[in-house]
Amino acid sequence: MFKKLGKRREITFWTRLGFGMGGMANSGALTFTHSYMVMFLSTECGLSAAESALIASAAIWLNAFLCPIMGFVADNFYATKVGRKFGRRRFWILLAIPMMIAEPLIFLVTPFGFGYYFVLYMIYNIAYAFITSNLAPLTIEMTDDYKERSLLTGYKHIFGNVSGFMMALLVGFGFGLFGETNPWSYFIIATTNATIMVISLIAVYCSTWEKSPDEVAQERIGNAWEAIKKLFIDVLSTFRNRSFRQVLSVFLSMKFAAACWSACLSFFIVYALGIAKSYESVMEMPGKIVAIVCTAAWVAWMAKKGFHMPWYVSTIGAALCIVAFNFFAFGRINGTFDVTVAMIAYPIIFAIWKFFYVGFQYLPDVPMNYIPDIDELITLRRREGVYSSAQQFVQQIASALAVSLWGVALSFSGFITTTGSSDTVVQPGSVPITICVYMLIGCAGFFILSCFLGSHIHIDKKQCDTLCAEVKRVREGGRMEDVDPEVKKLCEELSGFPYEKCFAHNNVGYQGDRVMPAE
Numbered sequence: 001m002f003k004k005l006g007k008r009r010e011i012t013f014w015t016r017l018g019f020g021m022g023g024m025a026n027s028g029a030l031t032f033t034h035s036y037m038v039m040f041l042s043t044e045c046g047l048s049a050a051e052s053a054l055i056a057s058a059a060i061w062l063n064a065f066l067c068p069i070m071g072f073v074a075d076n077f078y079a080t081k082v083g084r085k086f087g088r089r090r091f092w093i094l095l096a097i098p099m100m101i102a103e104p105l106i107f108l109v110t111p112f113g114f115g116y117y118f119v120l121y122m123i124y125n126i127a128y129a130f131i132t133s134n135l136a137p138l139t140i141e142m143t144d145d146y147k148e149r150s151l152l153t154g155y156k157h158i159f160g161n162v163s164g165f166m167m168a169l170l171v172g173f174g175f176g177l178f179g180e181t182n183p184w185s186y187f188i189i190a191t192t193n194a195t196i197m198v199i200s201l202i203a204v205y206c207s208t209w210e211k212s213p214d215e216v217a218q219e220r221i222g223n224a225w226e227a228i229k230k231l232f233i234d235v236l237s238t239f240r241n242r243s244f245r246q247v248l249s250v251f252l253s254m255k256f257a258a259a260c261w262s263a264c265l266s267f268f269i270v271y272a273l274g275i276a277k278s279y280e281s282v283m284e285m286p287g288k289i290v291a292i293v294c295t296a297a298w299v300a301w302m303a304k305k306g307f308h309m310p311w312y313v314s315t316i317g318a319a320l321c322i323v324a325f326n327f328f329a330f331g332r333i334n335g336t337f338d339v340t341v342a343m344i345a346y347p348i349i350f351a352i353w354k355f356f357y358v359g360f361q362y363l364p365d366v367p368m369n370y371i372p373d374i375d376e377l378i379t380l381r382r383r384e385g386v387y388s389s390a391q392q393f394v395q396q397i398a399s400a401l402a403v404s405l406w407g408v409a410l411s412f413s414g415f416i417t418t419t420g421s422s423d424t425v426v427q428p429g430s431v432p433i434t435i436c437v438y439m440l441i442g443c444a445g446f447f448i449l450s451c452f453l454g455s456h457i458h459i460d461k462k463q464c465d466t467l468c469a470e471v472k473r474v475r476e477g478g479r480m481e482d483v484d485p486e487v488k489k490l491c492e493e494l495s496g497f498p499y500e501k502c503f504a505h506n507n508v509g510y511q512g513d514r515v516m517p518a519e
Contacts, residue, residue, distance in 0.1 A: 009209060015207055019138065019156065022201070023155070023158070024162070024163035024196065024197065032167055035262060036171075037121070038056055038407075039270075040183070044181075044186070049407065050411045053407020055121050056407070057400050060396050061397075064392075064400055067396060071387075071388050074133065076088075078213040084213060089138055089141070090208060090209075092130040092133070093134055093204055095130055102123040102124040102127070103124055103190045131201065136365075136388045137384035147461075149369045151299075153365045157295050157365075158296070163196070166196065167193065168284045172282040176282075211382070235389060237510075240496070242494065243367070249456070250364050253450035254315070254447070255398040257318075257442065257447045258443075259399040259401075260438065260442030264438055268325070271427055271431050273339070273346060285347075298359045298363065308457070311451070314356045315360055315450050320444075322440065325439070329436050330436060367457055372384045377471050380517070402442060470491060480519065
């Protein structure tokens with residue numbers, strides 16, 4: 001169980017199931033904490049909206065800079081005894097398990113103020129960085145097969161949606177049974193969620209494996225300065241990979257839109273639509289079921305039609321749903337609709353939204369799985385961790401910007417903070433208007449942008465199979481000059497380098513212990 005290194009194993013249903021449970025850390029752990037922490041701190045703990053948003057955004061900014069370090073450390077962790085025993089990636093997932101206790105502690109009303117919540121949320125996000133920086137590279141290390149990688153990614157998203165369904169049920173039950181203004185409701189929900197996360201991470205650790213130290217090129221680093229130098233050079237070098245830049249631009253705009261949605265959703269439901277928190281979760285149940293069922297549909301659609309058409313449908317559909325949400329919100333604000341109309345419209349639009357949500361969350365992950373293979377074409381090295389870290393860095397920057405801007409917008413809207421008496425306070429009319437404008441610009445606007453950027457991605461199964469076959473041919477002693485002209489053209493298109501400059505005939509990445517170029 002502890003030393004699952006090397007010797008590629010057969011990927012079974014149970015393997016996919018265990019790995020897929022890691023997706024619960026994304027949709028489960030983050031959904032409740034990111035959606036409700038700012039509201040909890042500003043309505044139950046007496047912190048201002050700006051202070052609450054600062055805690056949320058500061059932790060995400062920390063993650064943005066921690067993820068590259070995490071990827072660098074994981075890639076080189078076989079240099080330690082601990083890494084050789086527990087794995088260079090799975091060890092960090094194991095380490096994140098006890099750190100999950102930070103989540104319920106965040107949702108306790110204490111007299112310790114800003115510093116207490118700041119530190120705990122930092123710990124919680126560090127654990128999240130450990131998980132996300134090492135989960136995606138496991139997909140690549142466990143198999144080279146395009147279909148299996150797609151299935152593993154698909155199972156991860158299925159479990160993410162299962163977790164979303166469970167959280168909606170848990171939130172509705174928790175607030176409905178214990179009360180919406182009872183601070184213990186938050187604590188009970190967070191404790192249950194953290195327990196689910198611990199079980200999921202144990203399943204991931206027990207069901208996955210990774211490449212052995214013998215299968216990974218070990219680069220010697222002379223001192224701490226060289227290690228820091230290598231970190232920055234390697235992370236920055238990923239942006240020289242043309243395909244990575246294309247996929248990353250899509251990720252950046254899509255994640256920013258999704259982060260805007262997550263940051264302001266609870267406020268939008270309560271203050272723009274006027275729906276109680278307990279009813280919100282119940283009304284989201286049909287949408288959560290749609291998300292679980294439709295993941296398989298998106299996987300099958302992409303396998304048959306490729307990336308582009310599903311991507312256009314998912315992003316434009318998501319943008320239209322945001323517009324529909326705000327149509328009813330503005331109706332509530334100006335008195336055209338009452339809360340009953342909003343309560344009828346919300347679950348219908350939300351179910352449609354979740355169909356598109358599954359698509360835009362899943363689709364970019366598939367071409368991203370093959371970016372390290374394109375990097376191997378360029379550098380002759382396996383740098384999954386570096387690429388995962390660079391991806392997480394950009395994603396966290398997008399999330400941090402979204403949360404920071406939300407905090408600024410909420411402060412300027414005139415939002416009134418409270419200490420446990422939020423039900424007796426009437427927020428000014430500028431609050432719901434600010435929320436709606438933020439959603440339209442931050443969510444709908446950036447979904448449309450990501451739709452446009454997706455047209456530049458040109459990675460599919462056939463291309464990936466051809467690329468991997470060429471890398472394998474050269475690694476096994478084949479001469480570069482014997483390359484097929486069509487394969488050469490493909491390699492240049494995906495990498496952005498002339499073929500003659502591929503296979504380590506370049507200065508991409510840290511050059512301290514240079515890999516011998518292919519002949």
